[in-house]
Amino acid sequence: METTVCLAVNGTLMRGLELNGNMTLVGAQFVRESLTEPAYRLWSIGDRYPAMMRVQQGGVSVAVEIWSVPASGIGALLLLEPPGLAIGKVRLVDGEEVLGVLGEAFLCEGQKEITRWQGWRAYIAHLENNKEDTVMSEKPVDAAEFVEQMAAVIGLPLQPDHQPGVVDNVTRIIALAQLVAEFSLPEEIEIAPVFQP
Known part of the structure; x- marks a missing residue:
């Protein structure tokens, strides 16, 4: 019987996700869901x-799946992983230490930190639930129609010779609003009530 090792996976290798195949x-078998220690x-x-x-410091418990992997399959599995991911030791919330998939520091530089979701599944669920909030409406705004409607709503008489300038503005x-809406900010950024450079 071939020796197996426990491997904690935290991303696309999990059941039902892109690289689970x-x-x-490599002949791995799902064992259980778990959490890392908060580190x-x-x-x-x-x-x-x-x-x-x-x-x-500042760590959390991350949701992982524990898989039993044939020892001979670990190398092949690692070769199939994206560059910058490695196999290392991971401590679980119950104190057990297993092998796990970890990211190298260079890989994370300039990337979005998603620690607050405490797991890849929770983060991708957040993305799916908030797709409509990521960019402004796909339907382009007709500025002339918008000006006409808003003038009527607020009861503002708009002289015909002024309308082209208002529409241009x-x-x-x-x-400008579209540029701001499409600019990606880290999730941890919050609106400041007072601007301080």
Whole structure:
């Protein structure tokens, strides 16, 4: 009987996700769901897969799946992983230490930290639930129609010779608003009540 090792996976190798077929390809068997001890942080690598790193402070318990992997399959599994992911030791919330998929520091530089979701599944569920909030409406705004409707709503008489200038200004405002709406900010950024450079 071949020796097996426990492997904690925290991203696309989990059941039902994109690279789970790699687990079955090497003969791995799902054992259980678990959590790491609260000593890890998590990053989204281009929203394609996560990278988990152990930290000395500010860590959380990350949701993982424990798989039993034939020892001979560990190397093959690692070769199928995206660059920058490695196999290392991971401590679980119950104190057990197993092998696990970890991200190298360089991989996380400049990427979105997603630690607050405490797991890849929770983060991708957040993305799915908030798709409509990520960009402004796909339907382009007709500035002339908007000006006409808003003038009627607020009871503002708009002289015909003033309308082209107002429409031009509203068109500029819409373009600037679109730029702001499409600018990606880290999730931990919060609106400040007072601007302080």
